[in-house]
Amino acid sequence: MIKKILLGLLFALLALVAVLLINTFRFSSIQQKVAALPAPEVAEQALDHFKGAVNIKTVSYLDASKIDTTQFIAFHQYLEKTYPLVHAQLKVEKVARFSLLYTWEGKNPQLKPSVLMAHQDVVPIEEGTEKMWTVDPFAGTVKDNFIWGRGTADDKINLISIMESVEKLLAAGFKPERTVYLAFGHDEEIGGKGAEAIATLMKERKIQVDLVLDEGGVITKEKIPNLAKPVALLGTAEKGYMSLILSVEKSGGHSSMPEKETSIDILTKAIVKVRAKPFDAKFTTPMQGFIRAVGPELPFLQKMVFANTWLFKGVLVGIYEKTGPGNAMVRTTAAPTIINAGIKDNVIPTMASAYINFRLLPGDKGADIREKVIALIDDPRVKVEYKNGFFTEASGVTDEAGSGFQQVAGAIRKAYPETLVSPFLMIGATDSRKFDEVSSNIIKFSPMVDPIGFHGIDERVSVESFKTSLWFYEQLIRGL
């Protein structure tokens, strides 16, 4: 009897191993095969143009009175002067005052147009950190094979690479098959009203777009453990954004005679409850795409895990959960960001409130998350309300088998032949989320290799990144 059971177990085990191995061997590369076309060296002139763009302080501030609009006008004049063919041959419109929409008519009006996006604005230099920069943040210094300065990585490399490529193609007499729009918002860093106005304009004109390409994931050589090759991360969706305000009102009084529970007690318990129980981990479509694209390229053991998520999902989630960025890829997150209560050390406050910021996974609706939060807190004394103007659902998901994804992937494989291409979920927000109604093919990708100092000190991109970024856009436009 025991022998039979043991034998049965042995067979089951062997069958399991066989399934795991078969799945692993069948888990083969899905990378596009494209003939490599290495990029030429960057012309000194293109480098000068990039530098000139960094010199202009197109800084966005949440406090609108601090924004120097003359810088945006100067930036437009700079583009006109630097790219004469673009301005002679493309239609240029100013939208929402400072956003730019260029129209490059294609040969075939039957084809759906494409949109290439970038934003003109940059984030401020945080007060007190000016001296911590190695170089003047607006000088556009080229040093140690990097181009340094605020906005180099976010997002002027894309804007200048697009303009350089179009100017070059115009000089060569090239005319695109389909119409190409260039859409450059002016306030991405403070909400993106400019891009929204452009998207609305296109909706009014009943323009349906084939591909929208905006900033997003980058090419990384180091961020994916155990992966020998660099990988280009193409954002096929972005998380939603929601802030909830938790508030408690309870008569206060003197701190010498506290009641059993104060407003602060009730509020902090509520926050702890929300934080203690993370939302369910999920492999969204972009995440499944990532597993499918990167998995076959990994060493055998990891490959086996990726090839058998039906069995190892728990293991994978466990690995992702360990870090903040990893955790953000697999679930809707909650982060308390502001607490308000109290005015004096010996007075118990009547009012206490807190902000919790949520980043919503595609598929998790804000209203459902709010219901879950109310249930978790399970205390009618805590009011849970939306913070007005700080709520966007997760974006739609772009199909990685669709032409948009495949065109971008093809251009990457050409310009960066060693690089793998994979879908991924964007954690941060971009202007392109406003285009959900204009296109179902939105790709969030910046063709640069591991930029440094995003929004921080010593922001910079390598000259190599600029070289291949120029080449990428040229190849992409030719192929659109």
Ligand SMILES: [Zn+2]
């Ligand atoms: Zn940006």
